[in-house]
Amino acid sequence: MSDDAPGRRPSIRDVARLAGVSHQTVSRVLNEHPSIRPETRERVLTVMAELQYRPNRAARALVTSRSQTIGILSASSTMYGPASSIASIEAAAQERGYWVSTANIDASAPQSIPDGIAHLMAQSIEGLVVIAPQVRVFRALAAQQLDIPYVTLQSTGLDPDHTLTVDQIGGARLATKHLISLGHRQIYHLAGPQDWIEAEARMRGFLEEMSANDIPTTAPILGDWTAEFGYYAGRELLRVRDFTAIFSSNDQMALGLMHAIRDEGLDVPRDISIVGFDDIPEAAHFWPPLTTVRQDFAELGRRCVDLLLGPRGDADEPAATPTIMPELIVRGSAAPLR
Template sequence: MTGNNSGEAVRPPRGANIRDVARAAGVSHQTVSRVINGHPSLREETRQRVVEAMEQLAFRPNRAARALVTSRSRILGVLVSNGLEYGPAASLQAIEAAAADAGYSIDIANLEGTDRDSIVAALDRLMDHAVEGLVILAPQSRSLKVIEDLSIRLPFVTVHSTGRFVDHRLSVDQLSGARLATRHLLELGHRSILHLAGPEGWVETAARLQGYREEMAAWQVPALEAPEGDWTAESGYRIGKKLMAGRSFSAVFSSNDQMALGMVHALAEAGLRVPQDVSVVGFDDIPEAAHYLPPLTTVRQDFPELGRRCVAALLGLLVGEPSLSPGDVVPELIIRGSTAPVAARTD
């Protein structure tokens, strides 16, 4: 910003732009963008200095920033973790489809890590693109804890939650899905049911493990837990191989379908038949699950419904009419050929 002999600020001959404001306030243009977009990571002193520079220069935000302020960009941001497994990937696809049906597009920011700097950088990218609302699709507990500690000013919903975002959360009821899977095996007469859990630190891992434990306890049957896997078929196979020598289970509830596939492979190599010797249940109902050998009994998540609810909730928040549907999306048990009554086993 320049001055005249009286020391007053002189506006540039053209309309002021974001870099003019940055120079006048003594900050970077990225900081000005964050002020425009209401980013939570700024000091109040910095925010006020930028606002004063905007007023002095009669700054008019560009089209993207103005669209954010007026909530008319018709873009919804989605904050996602890198390396999406089937569940989060299917959720993202459902959110994109539901947004398109409502006349919105989505802008995706991938998290490079679960630390605060990575999450703030991803939020920056979305806010710089003038997204109207935000869907948080970060299934790791550590990421959610960082996000919960930020003051997010945009309307948002989260597909996972560690507790504080209850009023913003929409998800598939993982716990009841795990209880469905476990109850199915118990009703078939199995009492030695092994649970193959996902990796530690994932919201789904904890919920599905809790559901398994609760259902086993309700039937007064001891829980039997394998070492945790990493969602891959390879980990299910590797863990299954280690468990074959002293096998003490007649059924397996795997925390996802891919690990169930690896477990079925390990059982077959050990000369055991599914379901005659060991019944196996997965979780997710990936498209390939119906074509496993045998076809996999699993828990289906209604991702299209989840996507519709997320977008409907955001649109409600944007017009000041919160419309979060009470309760989680209810999962469904899909019974196929990988489970059978324990009496069907032959030695």
């Protein structure tokens, strides 16, 4: 087959021939070698753009021992928080010239964890992010002998040397403190699933803030993150109605609670105040708009990639820190106690 055969992808030798350089020179341009003159680099890059040349990443990894790829091990990629974390890491990685490969695992199947890691390691990933909010995943991860940089997104001390987190405890305290500041004392907490690290941290933040204000608490209700459960829990709680406010561990369950309250002929926030957590895109359009705790996923992605790859070299860029503080977004679903 000739070099000009139709349908064939352009090769590094095609670029070299049209740019009037050797293929070794093209390779040095691709690898950003400092010995290449600026005018030569510009000429090669122009030809690459004209040919729409894309380097073979697998072959390049063999030559450079670098894949320019970050791996993500995810156990809950369909949930808002993990999905937003993945999207933010992908965006931050692309800014650094890296690709992202995601392996979705089943946290309830122990063998899927080492299988997922093996799948990513076979792609010669240069760093690993673990977005698996269940405690059992981190216990399985501890048994793996990882020889690459890795970061875990979680809010406990399970792996303190490799942890980046949004301060879930602090965020829950912000939500609870807001309700207390409005005069509420009979506050319930609708928590997430028991084995989720974020759910445990938000429950702990709620209990700590209530205790700090000497307010008695009832046992939190364990939910499953869904609006359906929020609706069911709301219907059950309203049989007694011994509360004036609820802090929901996520926005979807808060939506279900608001639906149940409305079905009882009651009003949010006149009769019952609600605060959620996450600030999903729809939260501002609930009725009433939901007061909630916002996590900065864009910042989470940037810091995560910086921890794996090192700072970007910008002198004005602050060093990545392992904890990001969330923000209370005050809207219309919580009001002073009547």
